[in-house]
Amino acid sequence: RWKSLAPHDLASTTDIEKSIVYHTTYTLCRHRYNVDKTAMYSATSHSVRDLLLKEWNTTQERLHVTNPKRCYYLSMEFLLGRALDNALYCLSTKKEYAESVKALGFSMEDLLEEERDAALGNGGLGRLAACYVDSSATLEYPVWGYGLRFKYGIFKQIINNEGYQDETPDYWLSHGNPWELRRDDIKYDVQFYGYVATKMNDAGESRLSWEGGEKMYAVAYDMPIPGYDTKNCGNIRLWESQPHNLFDFGAFNNGDYDKAVNDQKRANNLTAVLYPNDNHDSGKELRLKQEYFWVSASLQDIIRRFKRSKRPWKEFSDQVALQLNDTHPIMAIAELQRLLVDVEGLAWDSAWDIVTKTFAFTNHTVLPEALERWSVPLMEHLLPRHMQIIYDINLFFLQKVEKQFPGDRDLLNQVSIIEESQPQQVRMAYLAVVGSHKVNGVAALHSELVKKDLFPAFIKCFGPEKFINITNGITPRRWLYQANPALRDIITETLGSEKWVTHLDELAQLKKFADDKAFQKKWMDVKYRNKQRLAKWISTNMGIDVSPDSLFDIQVKRIHEYKRQFLNILGVIHRYRELCEMNDSERSKVTPRVVIFGGKAAPGYFVAKLVIKLINSVAKVVNNDESIGDLLKVVFIPDYKVSLAEIITPASDISQHISTAGTEASGTSNMKFVLNGGLILGTVDGANIEIRDEIGEENIFMFGTLADKVPDIRHNQKFYGVLLDANLQAVIDLIESGAFGDASIFNPLIDTLTYGGDYYLISEDFDGYLKKQTEVDDTFRDKTLWAKKSIMCTAGMGFFSSDRAVREYADKIWNLKPIPSE
Numbered sequence: 001r002w003k004s005l006a007p008h009d010l011a012s013t014t015d016i017e018k019s020i021v022y023h024t025t026y027t028l029c030r031h032r033y034n035v036d037k038t039a040m041y042s043a044t045s046h047s048v049r050d051l052l053l054k055e056w057n058t059t060q061e062r063l064h065v066t067n068p069k070r071c072y073y074l075s076m077e078f079l080l081g082r083a084l085d086n087a088l089y090c091l092s093t094k095k096e097y098a099e100s101v102k103a104l105g106f107s108m109e110d111l112l113e114e115e116r117d118a119a120l121g122n123g124g125l126g127r128l129a130a131c132y133v134d135s136s137a138t139l140e141y142p143v144w145g146y147g148l149r150f151k152y153g154i155f156k157q158i159i160n161n162e163g164y165q166d167e168t169p170d171y172w173l174s175h176g177n178p179w180e181l182r183r184d185d186i187k188y189d190v191q192f193y194g195y196v197a198t199k200m201n202d203a204g205e206s207r208l209s210w211e212g213g214e215k216m217y218a219v220a221y222d223m224p225i226p227g228y229d230t231k232n233c234g235n236i237r238l239w240e241s242q243p244h245n246l247f248d249f250g251a252f253n254n255g256d257y258d259k260a261v262n263d264q265k266r267a268n269n270l271t272a273v274l275y276p277n278d279n280h281d282s283g284k285e286l287r288l289k290q291e292y293f294w295v296s297a298s299l300q301d302i303i304r305r306f307k308r309s310k311r312p313w314k315e316f317s318d319q320v321a322l323q324l325n326d327t328h329p330i331m332a333i334a335e336l337q338r339l340l341v342d343v344e345g346l347a348w349d350s351a352w353d354i355v356t357k358t359f360a361f362t363n364h365t366v367l368p369e370a371l372e373r374w375s376v377p378l379m380e381h382l383l384p385r386h387m388q389i390i391y392d393i394n395l396f397f398l399q400k401v402e403k404q405f406p407g408d409r410d411l412l413n414q415v416s417i418i419e420e421s422q423p424q425q426v427r428m429a430y431l432a433v434v435g436s437h438k439v440n441g442v443a444a445l446h447s448e449l450v451k452k453d454l455f456p457a458f459i460k461c462f463g464p465e466k467f468i469n470i471t472n473g474i475t476p477r478r479w480l481y482q483a484n485p486a487l488r489d490i491i492t493e494t495l496g497s498e499k500w501v502t503h504l505d506e507l508a509q510l511k512k513f514a515d516d517k518a519f520q521k522k523w524m525d526v527k528y529r530n531k532q533r534l535a536k537w538i539s540t541n542m543g544i545d546v547s548p549d550s551l552f553d554i555q556v557k558r559i560h561e562y563k564r565q566f567l568n569i570l571g572v573i574h575r576y577r578e579l580c581e582m583n584d585s586e587r588s589k590v591t592p593r594v595v596i597f598g599g600k601a602a603p604g605y606f607v608a609k610l611v612i613k614l615i616n617s618v619a620k621v622v623n624n625d626e627s628i629g630d631l632l633k634v635v636f637i638p639d640y641k642v643s644l645a646e647i648i649t650p651a652s653d654i655s656q657h658i659s660t661a662g663t664e665a666s667g668t669s670n671m672k673f674v675l676n677g678g679l680i681l682g683t684v685d686g687a688n689i690e691i692r693d694e695i696g697e698e699n700i701f702m703f704g705t706l707a708d709k710v711p712d713i714r715h716n717q718k719f720y721g722v723l724l725d726a727n728l729q730a731v732i733d734l735i736e737s738g739a740f741g742d743a744s745i746f747n748p749l750i751d752t753l754t755y756g757g758d759y760y761l762i763s764e765d766f767d768g769y770l771k772k773q774t775e776v777d778d779t780f781r782d783k784t785l786w787a788k789k790s791i792m793c794t795a796g797m798g799f800f801s802s803d804r805a806v807r808e809y810a811d812k813i814w815n816l817k818p819i820p821s822e
């Protein structure tokens with residue numbers, strides 16, 4: 001009977017129209033005269049969601065029947081961006097929906113713009129998680145993401161009149177969120193504080209038990225993740241915190257309203273906001289609480305599912321793989337051990353065997369300030385039983401090491417999970433290494449540095465095989481198919497099919513056309529149109545006119561000293577200086593340039609915020625210098641986010657990825673730009689290196705100190721000081737002359753070049769950078785050569801599909817097989 005009543009597909013456009021009208025009437029309760037764009041977006045999304053939920057349900061049913069091994073991707077961040085356009089493409093129904101929406105008096109383009117970004121992430125790490133769930137769903141792997149449902153995503157960035165960054169809250173749920181489903185029935189207790197007691201169990205054995213303290217509920221919200229060209233549908237389950245007892249009636253009745261209300265507030269606050277630091281630890285108690293809340297709820301949910309399968313505990317790791325996205329979910333290791341030992345009654349060793357076979361850890365950074373450490377007193381206070389467990393994990397591990405390398409006290413200190421500082425600290429990355437069966441870096445160079453610089457002593461203990469590389473990838477669906485329809489269409493036309501969308505290696509066939517004049521023209525016409533689209537955005541939203549005939553030079557990413565936006569803007573000032581000194585005939589030979597910046601600085605990161613200010617101060621002077629005209633324009637695009645990246649990425653001629661060698665673990669926007677036929681100006685760092693190897697070194701502009709030379713240069717600077725490059729000195733002099741406004745405000749920034757050394761090697765790399773920029777200018781003037789390089793870029797990007805990356809995780813770490821939907 002259920003089967004015969006199954007909801008029908010929306011086969012025709014009239015069905016779609018009916019479904020949209022149904023949702024305006026019954027979901028939104030709107031009269032037809034009262035349907036604006038926002039309501040229409042919402043009704044359309046609900047209609048599309050129905051289609052997704054049908055796939056979601058059949059996928060769950062299939063998994064229930066086959067009960068395969070599943071993988072859970074634990075990530076504090078999922079930087080999803082918008083969902084509607086992506087869902088329409090995945091369901092191959094965009095055309096039909098666009099027609100239906102039109103028939104009802106709206107334009108699909110307008111509706112797509114109504115959607116707020118789901119910005120539950122800071123940058124690369126969160127966007128990577130989003131790409132991986134896209135690929136998992138597309139490849140039909142049984143993977144779920146687990147995270148937190150932040151009420152406020154990453155803050156909205158405003159550039160104020162003085163050119164500084166201001167932050168405002170991102171209340172992304174203000175108009176509701178049609179893409180999530182609240183599951184009131186899926187709800188777990190999460191405990192904090194309290195104490196550890198010894199208790200007798202039913203068998204009369206004594207057991208340690210975590211008692212007292214504070215409790216909250218975790219309530220599940222699901223977000224369906226459509227796969228492309230499949231009926232498979234993935235899922236992200238996000239937890240929201242809720243008060244355990246709506247009121248503390250005892251306190252309330254005693255007249256202690258403050259306490260009653262405060263407990264409630266505390267619970268509501270826990271998942272209220274995402275910490276806006278990227279690549280920087282905050283050390284705040286609330287952050288640790290968020291981390292534990294999330295992993296505790298997720299593990300309870302995963303264990304409940306495992307128990308339904310009625311399998312013995314020793315088969316847990318045959319059923320479950322848990323991937324730790326950086327150190328943020330590392331408490332899961334102690335929590336699973338606690339649940340198995342204290343709650344399920346397993347022996348320590350059997351439990352630990354399960355834990356280490358289940359977890360794997362991805363490291364995303366070697367920057368010491370980004371590696372989480374928690375003070376022992378804080379952890380003892382918040383999670384007393386976990387602290388004991390971590391001590392025990394450490395003790396048993398060190399005993400093993402001592403047995404293997406008797407008397408090697410240095411080694412014991414080097415690998416101890418507890419750092420003997422005042423107060424003691426828990427090194428979360430070490431706990432991750434000890435508690436996982438595989439540790440991976442995110443690009444070839446980075447994975448080498450992880451072994452060499454981060455965990456050298458652990459190689460001795462575990463051998464090198466535990467440490468592997470899986471180079472990051474991006475989803476070609478969002479980052480080419482959806483963001484660049486014009487390029488998509490000529491690729492499909494040229495290759496004769498859409499196979500490349502799920503088999504990105506097919507792009508290699510474009511190489512055959514790299515010298516084809518007609519194809520080059522088509523290709524560069526598309527680039528031009530994408531530059532026009534961005535120019536239009538800049539003009540409409542910022543009132544700055546830029547010419548699409550200029551070279552578009554783009555650097556968009558979080559603002560961080562190691563990413564060296566400072567180097568970029570210093571280079572711009574150098575260019576401006578040169579332009580000012582040229583006569584008309586010299587100027588006529590200059591390649592006109594638009595230098596575009598975008599990215600958020602962590603609200604507490606003073607130097608990064610000063611870089612934004614400097615960029616805007618320079619922009620103001622340069623853009624208003626009429627003698628310069630179109631030869632140089634500087635634009636800082638405010639509030640860089642996923643939906644803006646979809647407009648910006650297809651429009652680059654050059655994009656900059658210029659981190660000090662050895663600091664950028666991988667980078668993923670580098671991949672997005674090259675996939676869209678943009679060339680890279682970059683350092684020999686992160687995935688730039690592998691991109692070079694894939695597309696050919698003649699198609700990338702590389703410069704700068706190599707990673708293995710960096711430590712010696714820093715060392716020497718410390719002892720002998722920094723002698724600034726002459727061109728750099730002239731640039732600094734110009735800033736200090738007041739050419740860009742009150743110079744004194746920039747002193748703290750300029751000081752980073754000299755006092756205590758130039759840590760990020762800006763001076764060291766300045767000359768190489770300027771020379772490469774000149775090479776870029778010269779090459780850009782040769783339109784044929786540029787077109788060829790641009791085509792070769794896209795053609796060489798097959799490897800960087802997140803489909804390839806997810807397959808590697810499935811094969812090398814998770815031991816996971818796809819579950820075909822048909």
Ligand code: 26Q
Binds near residue numbers: 372
């Ligand atoms: C830690 C503790 C407390 C508060 C915040 C944090 C925190 C939050 C976010 C620490 C780090 C992050 C994000 C890191 C990140 O995005 N790393 C980037 O990951 C990408 C995907 O692997 C890489 O491509 C980038 O190179 C890397 O910087």
